[in-house]
Amino acid sequence: MVQRIMIEPVTRIEGHAKVSITLDDEGKVRQARLHVNEFRGFERFCRGRMYFEMPQIAPRICGICPVSHHLAAAKAGDAINGVVPTRTATLLRELMHMGQVVQSHSMHFFELAGPDLLLGFDAEPARRNVVGLIEDHPQVALKGVLLRKYGQNVISALGRKRVHPEFAVAGGVNSALTPAARDAMLGELEERISDVLDGIGIAKAWLEEHRDYAESFASFPCGYMGLVGENGELELYHGQVRLIDCQGAQVVQFDPRDYLDHIGERVEDWTYLKFPYSLKLGWPEGTYRVGPLARLNVCERIGTPKAQEQLEEWKSLNGGGPVQGTLYYHYARLVEALYALERIGQLLDDPDIMSNDLYAPSAAITGHGVGCLEAPRGTLFHDYHTDEDGRLTSVNFIIATGHNNWAMSRSVEEVARAYVDGRNLSEGMLNRVEAAIRAHDPCLSCSTHALGQMPLEVTLLAADGRILDRAVRG
């Protein structure tokens, strides 16, 4: 007889998932899986729409990083139009993207994952959340709220709305930056940089105090993937895709347009989220992680001074090799939020950003375009084919969180092996399993799946999969 523990839904992540842990006769963990319940079917129902509608349709995939889909769809649209956007349009799109990185990363640290660090993994579930954080650490919670608000205001200043903005179009953007909006962004910048530095202080102090824990918690060798600029610097809006192995050696670097030569996706029967991997290395050797941890491991430098200082410390954590501990995602995420704020300052100082040269007209439809950028959670690909009139004939997405699918399941397995004792279950143990997923900041945007009454349900299964008994713990 095998026993199974279900955690469902996994909370304080963006989207819903559940975890199954299969135990052997001794109550030891045999297998752990992350089941993602999302299926909405965008790849089918976008066919037949016009390609220039995609910057409005695609963001509805995800309301947390709608700007990523908005911009990736516009970039694919640029290629279908056969144009390179003007310098001003590119600067403004990157500005909006940086606003999103600030809001998404700070929300994750302060409002979703922070409570695990600041209140403790074993804190009472009813309080281990943003509400408890507001009660116990109001100043920290307020910094999170203000950082998120700042990023969202950068987005709405350009696209009129915070969620699902209307700004980028195939070939450029639809409006210029006003001097008043620029001044408002600049006026608050130093304060927000100071807030994020405080957050970095909190994350670093926690990681140092719990160093052994952080280095062993869901730590395993794997590849890392992310965009880099021409000189190997951190790049979030455009660049080349670089994949490194677990030692830090480069496996491949390629233009995003050629992604089908390098990335394949595996499907498993038990989850709707596919498993991307490197075609060169094959399955499962070619699995890798993306997102902040991966990007800091992949890049050689950062083009803004304060974030560069942090990167130098980062590179010393594992003697120059890739940092593997999953909880270091939190630190990396805040370093990127710092970079995004500093980058906003650089972009706003560029005289071209105030120009009205916003749109590059197109002479003909090319019929194909790939749009790629680094979403807050990792590398995002949109790939569109159209007929000669611009009607979409095929649409393919590889979403940032998908790349981490294998790693999230692996993290769950590592943590379950280390902390879950099938004969003596505690809520805190199961929250650690969830925390391993949460550290990847998954954006599953999917449906709730819940069967039991309260946090977990244990199902006893016979070898043939028949349910023998079921116990619900409230």
Place this chain on the structure above:
Amino acid sequence: MMKPKIATDWLAACAGCHMSLLDIDEKLIELLQKVELTSSPLTDLKVPPESGVDVGLLTGAVNNDDNLHVARRMRQRSRILVACGDCAVFGGIIRMRNHWPLSEALEAAYRDNPSTVEGLIPGAPEIMRPLPDRSVGEVVKVDVYVPGCPPSPEVIFYVLNELAEGRIPALDESRLNYD
């Protein structure tokens, strides 16, 4: 006086409506002092208390068998049920999927797809079964409809604040948004 209890959940959604709730910024702190937030994707309480809540808020469309179950349970346990956002109110963007058989949508994602290697259509018992897309109001009785993609933070705060004060919010034209 007991604080009114609120529960929120998302069905087939992009999470944008919950983001718009967080977009009330500092007012979130004010609101959380006025109400008791029970189960929500933002907390670790996974289902609404059996004893019920005053206000249940659902975002997202009903797009699979689990959504249906969650919508019915939220209805049973809520005195007032709010459908928040265009997916919950109208069925949302996924409603476009209803123009084709579900099998075609699954094919496009998992088999007839350029990056998928040796595709198959997931179907293990652990995962839900897709259904034709419906609005929340098509499967359970809804008391308050709040359209918008997403509804603006101001409207969400207005609705929750009115409900917390024991009033049914009046959504006049200035608060309706159908984008």
